[in-house]
Amino acid sequence: MMTINITPYLMMDGNAKEAIQYYQQTLGAEVPMLITYDDMPELPKEDLKGLIAHAKLEIGGSAIWISDSPSTLPVLQGNQVTICITSNDVKQSRRFFEALKDEGQVRMPFQEQSFSPGYGSLTDKFGVTFLFDTEN
Numbered sequence: 001m002m003t004i005n006i007t008p009y010l011m012m013d014g015n016a017k018e019a020i021q022y023y024q025q026t027l028g029a030e031v032p033m034l035i036t037y038d039d040m041p042e043l044p045k046e047d048l049k050g051l052i053a054h055a056k057l058e059i060g061g062s063a064i065w066i067s068d069s070p071s072t073l074p075v076l077q078g079n080q081v082t083i084c085i086t087s088n089d090v091k092q093s094r095r096f097f098e099a100l101k102d103e104g105q106v107r108m109p110f111q112e113q114s115f116s117p118g119y120g121s122l123t124d125k126f127g128v129t130f131l132f133d134t135e136n
Contacts (some may be wrong), residue, residue: 002089009082009131010066013075016052019066029057029064035115037068042114054115073107073121082121084131090118093134100124 012019023029033056037048051068065084069075087093097110103125110120110132118134 002087002092004092005086007084007086008064009084010064011069011073011075011080011082012052012066014051014068016055016066016068020052020055020057023057023059023064027059029059032056032058037070040114082129082131084133086133086135088135090134093118093132096130097122097132100130 010016010019020029020031020034024031033054034052035054037051037053040053048068048070052066054065054067057064057066085093085096087096094110097120101122105123107121107123107129108119110118113119116134117136119132121129121131123129
């Protein structure tokens, strides 16, 4: 059965570790997953050393994802929160991506990654940034 989840994704400008600690202290967030860019062998590491590639924070029964944005995707006022649509069906993820791509701007092409069989990001024609992630 296909599942779809929608999760707020906070894109930080090099201070994700600080934000995670802050949300742990202020909101009681648990951190069941934390991956640094150092953990991802396919990416260049010079400007990403020590930064957070992806973390999941659980607050009560809800989740927030957070990462430091790579320098190729600068954080600007207004694009710091991304809507992440997660599916367990790569074809569905691609359909959503392709549908919102029309009149929008692709930030990262939809493609297979080491951590996902289908992953991509875009800003739609209304200026809303979406990230699509397919779970294995």
